[in-house]
Amino acid sequence: MVERMGLRERKKRDTSLRIRRIAIELFVERGFDEVAVAEIADAADVSKMTVFNYFGSKEDLVFKPMEEHTGDLARAVRERQPGESAVAAVHRQFLEQLAARDASIGMSPDPLNVRVHELILATPALLTRTYAWSARGTQLLAHELIAEADGERSSPDEAVARCAAMQIAAARTSLHDEIHKRRIKGEGVDEIYPTMVTLAQKVFGLVENGLGEYAVRR
Incomplete structure (x- = not known):
């Protein structure tokens, strides 16, 4: 590029x-x-x-590069392959970002990435915006799932879609937090990579066991 x-x-x-x-x-x-x-x-x-x-x-x-990735979860689900569940699509996207050492999930070797995270944790106003950004990403994912459902907005399908979106987003957030925690401790991205691949399997596996039959593209 x-x-x-x-x-x-x-x-x-x-x-x-x-x-x-x-x-x-x-x-x-x-x-x-x-x-x-x-x-x-x-x-x-x-x-x-x-x-x-x-x-x-x-x-x-602080946030402009991060907020360019607000729609990542929704995009993963929107572009998933036939037979691929929403959980599997986000899991696959996360593994791709890990392999690419993507800064958006904290995997950049640039020390600036760690400094930004520490700054956010130390600044209430920035932390508040982080929560809003995360909520927006979850909302976009929910809208993507709702758009695939045939029911009305007030139907139970919407509640199920929002529940699924929150669980998927929470799984990825927990992995992001683990990456940042390890980077702050001084671990390098190459050192973190195999551990995070294994951990992602476990974390998304927890969601998959409950949502494995949900939103499978026909």
């Missing part, structure tokens, strides 16, 4: 990454609430307006 990007796009990407990295370093050093956007702009040698051109708000400096 990088090879297909033109010079203008590469410069914009590099500027965005540089601004965000500098912002995260400042947030970690002094606290999220203690750093003004103007200070970030000065440190990055850009204007305050440039920062807002790339990031709509101060919180976006």
